[in-house]
Amino acid sequence: MNLQVHLGNLTLSNPIILASGTAGYGREIAPYLDLDRVGAFTLKGLSSTPWVGNPPPRIHETYAGIMNSIGLENKGFDRFFREDLPFLENFQTKIIANIWGKTIEEYSDIAKKMNGLERIDAIEVNVSCPNIEQGGESFSSNGQVLCQLIQNLRQKIQKPLIVKLGPNTDDLNNVLQFMEKEGVDILSVTNTFPALAIDVENQSYIFSRKTAGLSGPAIKPLALKLVYDVIQRTRLPIIGMGGIMKTEDALEYFLIGAQAVALGSVNLIDPSAAVQIIEGIKTYLVQKNIFDINDLIGKVR
Amino acid sequence: MNLQVHLGNLTLSNPIILASGTAGYGREIAPYLDLDRVGAFTLKGLSSTPWVGNPPPRIHETYAGIMNSIGLENKGFDRFFREDLPFLENFQTKIIANIWGKTIEEYSDIAKKMNGLERIDAIEVNVSCPNIEQGGESFSSNGQVLCQLIQNLRQKIQKPLIVKLGPNTDDLNNVLQFMEKEGVDILSVTNTFPALAIDVENQSYIFSRKTAGLSGPAIKPLALKLVYDVIQRTRLPIIGMGGIMKTEDALEYFLIGAQAVALGSVNLIDPSAAVQIIEGIKTYLVQKNIFDINDLIGKVR
Amino acid sequence: MKRAKIVQKRFLGTSFVELWLEEKDIAHLASPGQFVMVTTGSSYDPFLKRPLGILACQENQFGLLFEIVGRGTQILSQLEIGDQVDLLGPLGNGFSLNPKEALLIGGGRGFVPLYFLAQIFINKKVPFQFFFGIRSQEEKVLIEYLSQLPIPLVISCQEEFSGFYCGTVLDAFENWRQQHSLSKSAPKIYACGPQGMFQTLAKMDDIIPNQIEVSLESRMGCGYGVCLSCAVKKKGLPGYFHVCKDGPVFRLGEIEL
Amino acid sequence: MKRAKIVQKRFLGTSFVELWLEEKDIAHLASPGQFVMVTTGSSYDPFLKRPLGILACQENQFGLLFEIVGRGTQILSQLEIGDQVDLLGPLGNGFSLNPKEALLIGGGRGFVPLYFLAQIFINKKVPFQFFFGIRSQEEKVLIEYLSQLPIPLVISCQEEFSGFYCGTVLDAFENWRQQHSLSKSAPKIYACGPQGMFQTLAKMDDIIPNQIEVSLESRMGCGYGVCLSCAVKKKGLPGYFHVCKDGPVFRLGEIEL
Numbered sequence A, B: 001m002n003l004q005v006h007l008g009n010l011t012l013s014n015p016i017i018l019a020s021g022t023a024g025y026g027r028e029i030a031p032y033l034d035l036d037r038v039g040a041f042t043l044k045g046l047s048s049t050p051w052v053g054n055p056p057p058r059i060h061e062t063y064a065g066i067m068n069s070i071g072l073e074n075k076g077f078d079r080f081f082r083e084d085l086p087f088l089e090n091f092q093t094k095i096i097a098n099i100w101g102k103t104i105e106e107y108s109d110i111a112k113k114m115n116g117l118e119r120i121d122a123i124e125v126n127v128s129c130p131n132i133e134q135g136g137e138s139f140s141s142n143g144q145v146l147c148q149l150i151q152n153l154r155q156k157i158q159k160p161l162i163v164k165l166g167p168n169t170d171d172l173n174n175v176l177q178f179m180e181k182e183g184v185d186i187l188s189v190t191n192t193f194p195a196l197a198i199d200v201e202n203q204s205y206i207f208s209r210k211t212a213g214l215s216g217p218a219i220k221p222l223a224l225k226l227v228y229d230v231i232q233r234t235r236l237p238i239i240g241m242g243g244i245m246k247t248e249d250a251l252e253y254f255l256i257g258a259q260a261v262a263l264g265s266v267n268l269i270d271p272s273a274a275v276q277i278i279e280g281i282k283t284y285l286v287q288k289n290i291f292d293i294n295d296l297i298g299k300v301r
Numbered sequence C, D: 001m002k003r004a005k006i007v008q009k010r011f012l013g014t015s016f017v018e019l020w021l022e023e024k025d026i027a028h029l030a031s032p033g034q035f036v037m038v039t040t041g042s043s044y045d046p047f048l049k050r051p052l053g054i055l056a057c058q059e060n061q062f063g064l065l066f067e068i069v070g071r072g073t074q075i076l077s078q079l080e081i082g083d084q085v086d087l088l089g090p091l092g093n094g095f096s097l098n099p100k101e102a103l104l105i106g107g108g109r110g111f112v113p114l115y116f117l118a119q120i121f122i123n124k125k126v127p128f129q130f131f132f133g134i135r136s137q138e139e140k141v142l143i144e145y146l147s148q149l150p151i152p153l154v155i156s157c158q159e160e161f162s163g164f165y166c167g168t169v170l171d172a173f174e175n176w177r178q179q180h181s182l183s184k185s186a187p188k189i190y191a192c193g194p195q196g197m198f199q200t201l202a203k204m205d206d207i208i209p210n211q212i213e214v215s216l217e218s219r220m221g222c223g224y225g226v227c228l229s230c231a232v233k234k235k236g237l238p239g240y241f242h243v244c245k246d247g248p249v250f251r252l253g254e255i256e257l
């Protein structure tokens, strides 16, 4: 049976990836999951310098979902380099660095640093981050700025470049065209959905920043639709994600054409979910008499 | 205690409305719920002539949500007039007619008919309908067409005019401005979210039209965000809806500024939910020492 | 909405469960072919209630018998005696109850409404024959279950195993028809089973689809007529019936399968 | 992930539940102050696991004791003996276990990790005093529960009712301090309770917040350090600790309340 997939020049031993922000920097989840079993492991989003993130509460449970407002807290490149990178040298699994910045310059900076690390196999750019030069709106809310950012990063990054889109990308068609032209290698779809929650007891917003990102099972049918929409408009390979809990959820993404999928929120409630899903996919392929997972990808047209 | 709310020139005895498509034409839900207890009752979407709707399956369960592809099946105005209107004469509750068409002309037609009925208190225009003159895209996916439609209908409708938006309204800011200028009375936000589901067993789309509309608890944090976004941009009164299951959900909508809320999917699993929610709101107001529900509306800024 | 307490529970094999619930109104009003919508719990995942046919009624109690096929029925199978469930019902239109003579044809879990019907016919002394087919030995428990009723049973199984006719229930029915000359006023046929069974039945010789009553399954949102989810195509006419309101019992001739 | 079977269950009054679960590893490894993340069922609504402190361990079993405050704990309270739950643990860093002398201060359900600690101290023959405060008579069941241990207890209740000191647990503690001259090597203080209790404690006279160990609650996504939800502000430093990894036991002086 073949589970190997090629996303442009990035080859994964199987198409199950751990999504950024839901598996730490590796050490935290390693006691529960053999990292070499997954196709790739995405690091929690890193910026060049440490970032403290948002005040609590940072998480709120909704019907079959969670809203998070972690605010991109991270230890910064240097501490990652010292504290976590050595641990990651023990594994063969592909490692994707997820990066962000508050300015194009900050993005460039972390991109260059990550690009220089041998252990990092690909770089995923989170573009759903507040752009302080544009008054705090997300980079993805302005197609032109987004294209600028991507062009800039492509020059700095020789490793496979993954752009991670959110649900409200401005001017999506043009941005997709631009990315193909500039040589972006892979797209990740999708980041969390902007959402709101009110504390009715205290008559206030739950989160200090009012809105927060919705993820988990609740969003699956919406994320799947988004991935589908993007697939219709580009030939770039896609890592699909959003609400995957079980084998069947992952299969839905493959069937509409995602070359790989990432697991996010499910890791919070079951750190070994990835292995069960990989095993579930094997069982399904056997049942359906399919030898190569690539024959499944995009089968539903 | 006062639960009466005024949405422009439409006055409701309480701010709980039954959403279109989830309570039939009244007779179906009446055995389970005293229609005079709710602030208003919205009829299943009607067109001028009968419409058969989509082939089955028409409903699919997702994590804490449902996708529906009813395809706007309805008996048409004439049968409604004969079979259901007489029954509705037995009630005092406000009745909102939900209307749609495949062309502006079809919309006009049903609008005029509904406008002529004394028992109908307001007319809600569902603009998330396929526009056959524009190749089947929804009316709300083209801001200009949408404005045209609204202008046309405003001329035909003397009753309070409600426009029901979906999550992907094109050019929202301009459309909102236009609606204020044209004298739209109320907005309903939101219709279902476009979503996708795959049958992994049969390797096919679940629905014959591929996509279908997601509703229910899963969408609540997204719908609340959408209502919030619209409230920031208009002074029109708003009927908020999306995923309301319990009193607390309704209160979230009031607190961010919705003047009324509508219950949709919850009616499917509990036809008397509205009464429990109304009672729950009363209890909450007593606890919080609030005499008038209007003092709650928009309290969280 | 009604609240009923589970007063009896029993597994039949590993994939069928019989539950008895206490709810006076349903127990007194229900008629064979009608169903209830049962919640799967207080969570919103799964969200919808599940339609289940009524198996029998006794005093203030009614029975359900279901197959565990997915998440909802799995959760229902974990209910215990003493637990309470929310439900709506009795819903839909049942079978006609006054034939001169009747033939009941049930496939798998489709025997549930026919079991109820058979009890009524026993009481009313309507002569009838019950054809019951199972796919495999695993469903043998259903045969044992059905054998509790003092009725003439013709059993078939699609897997070969001792004692029973080997084939589909319609094969068995056809076989029986050839051996018995039907009375002049041909007996009324009632059927419930998988889609394929209805399709084959409609095409059999000497069958008048409009005289056959069938009980359909379909995906349901509400079960009481508001959501229009449960569409089944009308035969020879534009548009759809709605299984929960117009059915679940239809004449075989009026629906497109 | 671990799977544990419920082997004992008991309601304390109407809003507290004691559960005993069989899971060898947790029972053998857990230390006072550590916690487990427990699923509320197989549904995704509610979605997250719930953090609960470990009450005690015995052979292959460990105990939990929780207050029913919302949906998750409501569901957990419905678990029955024989049911299985998925969980992660033992998680976090517990209390230091080798003081010369100790004072334990618990408010409401906050007594749980201290109960475990007290048992260890009894075994290790560490002298200690246990201060326990409840808000109202309804929590009296907890006093009875705690009285099972052969320990010196000072009880307080914010509602007046016979026999106990009337006031907060810190009032009772202050009162006791004034009556007893503390030994030269002042006893180590361990505390667990609501936020307000910690805030007051930090401001009391002759208290060195950095020598007090407190066990915090916070909203948790994962409980094992990946999601960064459980942030609590560092005192005098930029940034946050993470309760699940850096705690839940902290020195009172290092956190902003």
Ligand SMILES: Cc1cc2nc3c(=O)[nH]c(=O)nc-3n(C[C@H](O)[C@H](O)[C@H](O)COP(=O)(O)OP(=O)(O)OC[C@H]3O[C@@H](n4cnc5c(N)ncnc54)[C@H](O)[C@@H]3O)c2cc1C
Pocket (backbone or CB within 6 Å): C035, C050, C051, C052, C053, C054, C065, C066, C067, C068, C069, C070, C071, C072, C073, C074, C109, C112, C113, C216, C217, C218, C219, C220, C248
């Ligand atoms: C009027 C009526 C009466 C019924 N009476 C009985 C009964 O007495 N005993 C009994 O065992 N079952 C009965 N059923 C069927 C029963 O409702 C379904 O098996 C049940 O809803 C499945 O729920 P689930 O969550 O376990 O399965 P799901 O996880 O929802 O689905 C499991 C599988 O069944 C398919 N499926 C689900 N619902 C339906 C449906 N309504 N129609 C066709 N395919 C479906 C799904 O696609 C999937 O492949 C009846 C159905 C109707 C409409």
Ligand SMILES: Cc1cc2nc3c(=O)[nH]c(=O)nc-3n(C[C@H](O)[C@H](O)[C@H](O)COP(=O)(O)OP(=O)(O)OC[C@H]3O[C@@H](n4cnc5c(N)ncnc54)[C@H](O)[C@@H]3O)c2cc1C
Pocket (backbone or CB within 6 Å): D035, D050, D051, D052, D053, D054, D065, D066, D067, D068, D069, D070, D071, D072, D073, D074, D109, D112, D113, D216, D217, D218, D219, D220, D248
């Ligand atoms: C390390 C740790 C150990 C704990 N040990 C125990 C224990 O031994 N016994 C016990 O009874 N409880 C303990 N708790 C608290 C327990 O986790 C919560 O009471 C529980 O998660 C609430 O879940 P729910 O679904 O019932 O409530 P929800 O419906 O989630 O919430 C009910 C109310 O509590 C608030 N809330 C929810 N979670 C938290 C939280 N983590 N912190 C503050 N407020 C919250 C909500 O805003 C709401 O007002 C512990 C918490 C932590 C972090």
Ligand SMILES: Cc1cc2nc3c(=O)[nH]c(=O)nc-3n(C[C@H](O)[C@H](O)[C@H](O)COP(=O)(O)O)c2cc1C
Pocket (backbone or CB within 6 Å): A019, A020, A021, A022, A044, A045, A046, A068, A070, A072, A098, A126, A164, A190, A191, A192, A215, A216, A217, A219, A241, A242, A243, A244, A262, A263, A264, A265, A266, D221, D227, D228
């Ligand atoms: C707690 C949490 C933290 C996250 N942090 C990041 C992050 O640092 N960078 C990023 O690109 N996405 C981040 N995400 C988004 C996830 O990677 C993923 O895109 C999203 O959660 C949707 O997938 P899911 O529904 O499976 O969780 C985070 C999500 C969660 C729940």
Ligand SMILES: Cc1cc2nc3c(=O)[nH]c(=O)nc-3n(C[C@H](O)[C@H](O)[C@H](O)COP(=O)(O)O)c2cc1C
Pocket (backbone or CB within 6 Å): B019, B020, B021, B022, B044, B045, B046, B068, B070, B072, B098, B126, B164, B190, B191, B192, B215, B216, B217, B219, B241, B242, B243, B244, B262, B263, B264, B265, B266, C221, C227, C228
């Ligand atoms: C089965 C079903 C049928 C619906 N039919 C209509 C309709 O005819 N017209 C309309 O404007 N909205 C229709 N809706 C949308 C609802 O009125 C409501 O806007 C949406 O379901 C969101 O609310 P909810 O999450 O509470 O269900 C329908 C929704 C459902 C679930």
Ligand code: FES
Pocket (backbone or CB within 6 Å): C219, C220, C221, C222, C223, C224, C225, C226, C227, C228, C229, C230, C242, C243, C244, C245
């Ligand atoms: S199931 Fe809703 S109308 Fe039949």
Ligand code: FES
Pocket (backbone or CB within 6 Å): D219, D220, D221, D222, D223, D224, D225, D226, D227, D228, D229, D230, D242, D243, D244, D245
């Ligand atoms: S709860 Fe996830 S990091 Fe602490």
